[in-house]
Amino acid sequence: MENGAVYSPTTEENPGSARGARGFAAYFSLTRLPWYRRVLKGLQLLLSLLAFICEEVIPECTLCGGLYFFEFVSCSAFLLSLLLLIVHCTPLHDRVDAGKVKSSDFYITLGTGCVFLLASIIFVSTDGRTIAEVAASFGFIASFMFLFDFIAMLYEKRQEAQLRKPETIKAEALTEPLNA
Template identity: 35%
Template sequence: MAAANAVYNVTTVQEPKAGKWLIVPSEYLDKCRFGIKVAAVLFSLLAFILAATVYLCSSCPALYFFQFASCAAFLFTGLLVFFLATPFHRRVGISDWPMLDFSYTVAIGFLIFLASAAFASEHRWTLEVQMSVAFGFIACVLFLVDAVIFVKIKGWPCHSKPRAPPEQSETPEAEKLTVHSEE
C-alpha cells in the first residue's frame, strides 16, 4: 500500500484551496489577457450605456444592432471571464476552453466592429454617438489584441494536436505500478 501511495503522490495534482475562488493566472487565462478581457467588458458596457442614451435616431436599425452587439459583448465576455478566472470552468461540460475562448473573442470582435462601423456611418454625430462609437472601436481593438496575444502565447487552437499511437501510450506511472506490483 505504501508503494502505491508513493506512485500516486508523485503523479496526482492537488486541488486548489477551497477558499480561493479567483484563479488568475490559471491554465486558460494569464494576468495580461485577464486585464485585456476586463477592459473589453468595461468598454463594451460603456458603449452600450451611451448608445442607450441616444434619443433621436436617423437610422434606428444601426443603433439597435450596435446596442445588441455591445450588450452581447459585455454580457458574454463577462461570463467567459468569470468561467476562465474561477474554478467553475471545471464544472461545465466544455472540454476545449482554448478553442471556445479564441473563437468567441474573434467572433465578438468582428461583430462589434461591424456594429460600430454601421452605427458610425448611419447616424447623426452627437456627443453620445461619438463616445459610444469610440468605445465600441476601443472594445473591438481590445478583442483583436486579446486574440493576437492568445495566438502568440498558445498558438492556433484550430490545429489538432497529434496524439500518441495506442501502443506507445504506456506512461511512466503505469510502468511504476507494474514494477511495484511485481515485487
C-alpha cells in the same frame, strides 16, 4: 440507549471550521490567465459596458437600424466577455475540459471582435453626428481589445505548437553505424 452514545461518533461539533474559508476569494482566482490577458479581458468587459451605456443615453436617432444593431452587439459583447471571465476565474474552469474552454474563448473572442467592429462602423455611418460618436468610439476601442486578445491567443497557440513540434532526425545519422 443514551442519545449521546448514538450520535457522538457520526456528528461533528463545528463542521464549518474544518472546511476552511468559503469567502469570495476561495471561489474567484485570476491566476489561470497571464497578466496581459487579464488586462485585455477586463478592458473588454469595461469598454463593451461603457459602449452599451453610452448608446442607451442617446435620446433620438434618424436611422435607428445602426443604433439597434450596435445596442445588440455591445450588450452581447458585454455578456459574452463576462461569461468568459467567469469561466476562467471560478472553479467552473476545473469542471469543463480545458481544451474546450480555450477553443470557445478563441472563437468567441474573434467573432465578437469582428462583429463589434462591424457594428461600430455601421453605427458611425448611420449616426446623425451627435454625441453618439462617444459610444461608437468605445465600440471601436472595445473591438480592438477583443482582436488584440485574439492575437494574443493566436500567439500562445503558435508557441505551444513550437514546443510540441518533434525534433527532425537527419536520415544520414540513421544510416551511419553506431560503432564507427
